[in-house]
Amino acid sequence: MKEQKERNELLIEGRNAVLEAFRSGKPIDKVFILDGCQDGPIRSIVREAKKHDTILNFVAKERLSQLSETGKHQGVIAFAAAYEYADIEDMFELAKERGEDPFLLILDNIEDPHNLGAIIRTANLAGAHGVIIPKRRAAGLTSTVAKTSAGALNYTPVAKVTNLVKTMEELKERGLWFVCADMDGETMYRVNLKGPIGLVIGNEGEGVSRLVKEACDFTASIPMKGDIDSLNASVAAGVLAYEIVRQRTM
Structure with missing residues (x-):
């Protein structure tokens, strides 16, 4: 997909990886989450996304599979910015x-x-x-x-x-x-x-x-x-x- 090809090295997959990216202060542009998934780690990621005013997208499993490079996204994929945003x-x-x-x-x-x-x-x-x-x-x-x-x-x-x-x-x-x-x-x-x-x-x-x-x-x-x-x-x-x-x- 065009979006994936343009951003591939900025893709972060998996619950722990995405959560740590937020907590480390890495600038995250978008998060894609499996629709209907509401367990503890996912709720933590949603809280972090809202805290940082990051765009949240709740999508079907097929959409995550299209975006995923590893096939091990665990229901969550994030796109991180290549550079820090300024004030x-x-x-x-x-x-x-x-x-x-x-x-x-x-x-x-x-x-x-x-x-x-x-x-x-x-x-x-x-x-x-x-x-x-x-x-x-x-x-x-x-x-x-x-x-x-x-x-x-x-x-x-x-x-x-x-x-x-x-x-x-x-x-x-x-x-x-x-x-x-x-x-x-x-x-x-x-x-x-x-x-x-x-x-x-x-x-x-x-x-x-x-x-x-x-x-x-x-x-x-x-x-x-x-x-x-x-x-x-x-x-x-x-x-x-x-x-x-x-x-x-x-």
Whole structure:
């Protein structure tokens, strides 16, 4: 399966192994548990998952068998992140160290790990201070993401949050304003992209979700002269990020 191939070395199988991974502080993105299984070790894993706000999936035995590499999953499989997630505060500290206005990328519905890795790479090269992704409907920090980022994941903080809209509202209180990439928005050259800013990018199929878009202050579009109507998400992120760089250096 695609999910397994992308994450295989991050797979943790078995009750003790998963429980120890939680207790050791290893970042766990998702846990798959055999539906209906409620014995002591499983209940402990569920408690740990809830404590760490990890996504829980209760699935049929066939699904676990598909995911399993060893065939000895004991009713539980976890996917661990390849890298530690950062705190948003780390991003503000990085901006402060550089003496710059905060510049963050907020990613909505970016589920392709290659796109996520490419965006993190662009964020680093464009001088962004961090990338924020949601817990659900998003790629996590898998080894594929790390490889595609070409090392940028070592330098660019990535935070994972439960609610993008709530996070954006909190960041507005700290002085940020948000521009959303949208085909129907104002041409990016006409939008003032200076100051503390969050650039919001959605996937090329569905774009930014309605609630996240409504939380943005402005929308900006990329001029397109061809016969198709959308860019790959990582390319769109790069074009808009460098328009922000251009305006900041004027």
